[in-house]
Amino acid sequence: MKSMKVAVIGTGYVGLTTGVTLAYLGHQVTCVDVDPAKLALLRQGKAPIYEPGLEELMELARANLRYTDQYAEAVPEAEVVFIAVGTPSLPDGSPDLQYVRAAARGIGEHLGNGFCVVVNKSTVPIGSGNWVESLVREAYEGRYGRKCRGQFAVASNPEFLREGSAIHDSLYPDRIVVGAEDPKALEVLYNLYRPLIEQSFPAPTFAPRPERMEAVPLITADLASAELIKYAANAFLSVKISFINEIANLAERVGADISQVARGIGLDNRIGTRFLQAGVGWGGSCFGKDTAALIATGQEYGLAMPIVQAAREVNYRQRERMVEKLQRELKILKGRTIGLLGLAFKPNTDDLRDAPALDIARRLIERGAWVRAHDPVALDNARRSYPDLPITYYEDPLALAEEADALLLVTEWSQYRKLDWPAMAQAMRRPLLVDGRNFLDRRALLQAGFRYVGVGVGEQEASEVQPVAEG
Ligand code: UDX
Numbered sequence: 001m002k003s004m005k006v007a008v009i010g011t012g013y014v015g016l017t018t019g020v021t022l023a024y025l026g027h028q029v030t031c032v033d034v035d036p037a038k039l040a041l042l043r044q045g046k047a048p049i050y051e052p053g054l055e056e057l058m059e060l061a062r063a064n065l066r067y068t069d070q071y072a073e074a075v076p077e078a079e080v081v082f083i084a085v086g087t088p089s090l091p092d093g094s095p096d097l098q099y100v101r102a103a104a105r106g107i108g109e110h111l112g113n114g115f116c117v118v119v120n121k122s123t124v125p126i127g128s129g130n131w132v133e134s135l136v137r138e139a140y141e142g143r144y145g146r147k148c149r150g151q152f153a154v155a156s157n158p159e160f161l162r163e164g165s166a167i168h169d170s171l172y173p174d175r176i177v178v179g180a181e182d183p184k185a186l187e188v189l190y191n192l193y194r195p196l197i198e199q200s201f202p203a204p205t206f207a208p209r210p211e212r213m214e215a216v217p218l219i220t221a222d223l224a225s226a227e228l229i230k231y232a233a234n235a236f237l238s239v240k241i242s243f244i245n246e247i248a249n250l251a252e253r254v255g256a257d258i259s260q261v262a263r264g265i266g267l268d269n270r271i272g273t274r275f276l277q278a279g280v281g282w283g284g285s286c287f288g289k290d291t292a293a294l295i296a297t298g299q300e301y302g303l304a305m306p307i308v309q310a311a312r313e314v315n316y317r318q319r320e321r322m323v324e325k326l327q328r329e330l331k332i333l334k335g336r337t338i339g340l341l342g343l344a345f346k347p348n349t350d351d352l353r354d355a356p357a358l359d360i361a362r363r364l365i366e367r368g369a370w371v372r373a374h375d376p377v378a379l380d381n382a383r384r385s386y387p388d389l390p391i392t393y394y395e396d397p398l399a400l401a402e403e404a405d406a407l408l409l410v411t412e413w414s415q416y417r418k419l420d421w422p423a424m425a426q427a428m429r430r431p432l433l434v435d436g437r438n439f440l441d442r443r444a445l446l447q448a449g450f451r452y453v454g455v456g457v458g459e460q461e462a463s464e465v466q467p468v469a470e471g
Contacts, residue, residue: 001025001026001194001195001200002191003026003027003028003064004027004028004079004080004188004191004192005027005028005030005077005078005079005080006019006022006027006028006029006030006078006079006080006081006082006192007029007030007031007032007071007074007075007078007080007081007082008022008029008030008031008032008081008082008084009032009033009071009074009081009082009083009084009085009103009106009107010032010033010083010084010085010086010099010103010122011031011032011033011035011038011039011042011048011067011084012049012084012085012086013049013051013161013163013166013285014084014121014122014159014161015031015033015082015084015085015121016031016042016047016048016049016054017051017054017159017161017166017167017170018082018084018121018159018170019031019065019082020054020057020058020061020065021057021167021170021171021196022192023061023064023065024057024060024061024064024171024201024204025195025196025201026064026195026201027064027192028064029061029064029065029066030065030066030067030068030073030074030078031065031066031067031068031074032067032068032069032070032071032073032074032075032106033067033069034069036069039067039068039069042058042067043067045058045059045062049350049351050349050350050351050377051163051164051166051167051349052164052165052167052206052348053167053168053204053206053207054166054167056204056206057167057204057207060204071106071107071109071110072110074110075106075107075110075111075112075116076110076111076112077112077114078112078116079114079115079116079117079188080116080117080119080188080189080192081107081116081117081118081119082119082121082157083100083103083104083107083118083119083120083121083122083132084121084122084159085099085100085102085103085122086099086122087099087100087122087123087124087289088289089288089289089292089293092296093292093293093295093296094125094292094293094296095123095124095125095289095293097124097125097128099122100120100122100124100128100132101135104118104132104135104136104139105135105136105138105139106139107136107139108135108136108137108138108139108140108142108143109139109140109142109143111136111140111148111151111152113151114151115150115151115152115153115184115188116151116152117152117153117154117155117180117185117188117189118132118133118136118152118153118154118155119154119155119156119157119189120132120154120155120156120157120227121157121158121159123158123159123230123231123286123289123290123293124156124227125227125293125296125297126224126227126228126231126297127224127227128156128227129154129155129156129179129223129224129227130154130223132154133153133154136152136154153180153181153182153184153185154180154185154223155178155179155180155182155185155186155189155223155226156177156178156179156180156223156226156227157176157177157178157179157189157226158177158226158227158229158230158233159230160173160174160230160233161173163284163285163346163348163349163351164346164347164348164349165348167206167207168207171196171201171203171204171207171209172199172209172210172213172216173196173216174216175216175217175218175219176193176196176197176216176217176218176219177219177221177226177229177230178190178193178218178219178220178221178226179220179221179222179223179224179225179226179227179229180220180222180223180226181222181223186220190218193218196216197215197216197218198215199213199214199215199216230290231290231293231294231297232294234286234287234290234291235290235291235294235308235311237275237282237287238282238287238290238291238308238311238312238315239307239308239311240275240276241275241276241277241281241282241311241315242281242282242310242311242312242314242315242318243311243314244258244262244275244276244277244278244456245278245279245281245314245315245318245455245456246314247261247278247456248278248455248456249321249456251456251457251458252455252456252457252458253458254458255458256456256458257456257457257458258278258438258455258456258457259278259438259456259457261456262276262277262278277437277438278438278455278456279318279412279436279437279438279439279455280318280319280322280356280357280360280410280436280437280455281314281315281316281318281319281356282315282345283345283346283353283354283355283356284345284346284351284353284354284355285351285353285354287315287354288312288315288354289354291308291311291312292312294308295308295309295312316359318356319356319359319360319363320363322356322360322408322410322434322436323360323363323364323367325434325453326338326364326406326408326434327367329406329432329434329451329453330405330406330430330432333364333367333368333369334367334368334369335368335369335370336369336370336405336406337369337370337372337403337404337405337429338364338369338370338371338372338404338405338406338407338408339372339373339374339394339400339401339404339406339407339408340357340360340361340371340372340373340374340391340407340408340410341374341397341400341407341408341409341410341411341413341416342357342374342375342409342410342411342412342413342416343355343357343358343373343375343378343379343382343410343411344357344375344377344378344411345357345411346411346412347411347412347413347414349377349378350375350377350378350380350381351378351381352378352381352382352385352386355410356410356436357373357375357410357411358382358386358389360408360410361373361389361391362389365389365390365391370392371390371391371392372391372392372393372394372400372404373391373392373393373394373400374393374394374395374396374397374400375411375413376413376415379393379395397416397419397424398419398420398423398424398427401424401425401427401428402427402428403427403428403429404427404428404429404430405428405429405430405432406428406430406432406433406434407424407428407432407433407434408433408434408436409433409434409435409436409437409439409440410436410437411437412437412439416439416440417439417440417441421440421444421445421448421450422448422449424448425448425449425450426449431448431449431450431451432450432451432453433445433450433451433452433453434453434454435452435453435454435455436455437455438454438455438456438457440452442454
């Protein structure tokens with residue numbers, strides 16, 4: 001394999017995982033970030049984000065990794081430069097592109113003499129490839145006072161990694177999508193990803209190769225299609241989850257059980273079993289932002305996107321439904337103590353962006369409830385990011401349950417399955433558990449003395465106290 005020189009601008013989730021993965025595959029990677037605190041951590045071999053396996057992979061790839069705040073130390077020699085900076089939402093839902101703009105300028109000012117592929121890995125609006133190209137060109141010509149011809153090409157290479165499984169998803173992707181107009185750029189990226197495509201690298205012990213893993217398909221596309229693939233994938237997954245939640249709400253009314261329904265439809269290969277888990281709905285840094293951006297793009301081109309719009313409405317309404325479930329059980333929320341199990345938007349991350357738990361906490365607080373919360377890793381982040389929210393944080397789930405009127409499970413951390421549920425029930429003022437992820441064993445909870453309320457389970461099922469006798 002030919003080792004290539006790579007620069008990655010931005011060491012957030014996507015940037016750092018990409019950089020570390022490419023370094024592990026044998027490329028020489030320089031990561032650029034403006035944040036001195038992050039750089040200091042990275043240089044000590046520590047990851048600034050919580051991501052299983054990331055520090056281990058950083059360690060294995062250490063010899064191929066450098067960190068700097070200087071474009072001059074990364075870009076001039078690079079054959080490939082990734083733009084992996086943040087694109088947070090503006091109030092109107094459109095993405096804030098100031099960091100992409102700054103990165104494109106920085107790259108243009110430091111382009112070397114060799115051919116370089118500038119790759120957009122940030123999720124950017126459709127058409128950004130052309131825009132980035134003009135920014136890089138302008139910055140180059142502004143600095144050197146000469147035309148830059150054929151020195152660089154822009155490509156789009158969207159990322160599909162999931163937080164909490166980022167290393168696994170980077171090493172064993174379902175597909176790699178590369179969009180570019182210039183065939184030379186496609187060839188460079190093919191060579192860059194060759195070890196991934198052929199799966200010719202040794203699998204790290206902490207991230208074993210899935211069984212029956214074959215070559216990874218490389219999808220080549222034009223720039224606009226590659227950009228649209230990213231939005232369409234995230235929007236589709238958001239729609240899929242909202243769809244099952246909509247059916248779950250009906251299942252509650254008609255006395256059906258959504259997990260049976262999900263299995264019954266999911267085994268149809270055209271539908272697929274994944275992303276049909278009903279519950280409090282989606283959160284995180286991607287789905288909310290990307291669906292909003294897709295709708296904003298539609299509007300820009302005079303097109304309404306009612307399906308994506310509805311997926312958002314169903315999703316955010318689902319959070320209110322959790323509060324309604326508590327209210328239905330407790331009648332009055334004012335003055336009640338509610339314990340939230342889980343704050344992170346999903347397990348194995350401390351990420352609280354668009355986390356349903358915080359939204360639910362706010363709604364409960366507005367109705368006068370006392371809110372407590374436990375999370376195995378996200379408490380520090382919550383204290384830091386939401387100092388104004390009057391939530392009491394607990395390191396110990398049993399202490400959280402003490403004298404509480406209800407528990408609401410928001411994040412399906414695996415350790416919640418192993419809690420001492422009889423002791424939890426004993427500690428509470430009222431042993432009520434709303435399982436916002438249908439994650440716990442309903443029978444075990446009933447036996448522990450809980451009243452158990454799930455999502456998408458008909459009322460007679462939910463309130464049934466005696467487990468069905470065997471035989
Ligand atoms: C997602 C995409 O999966 C990834 O491809 C993209 O690059 C970024 O966005 P991520 O946000 O890390 O990744 O999380 P993911 O595991 O996809 O879950 C998103 C949200 O959907 C979570 O809040 C999760 O709890 C929720 N979810 C997921 C459900 O409510 N039901 C499901 O069946 C699946």
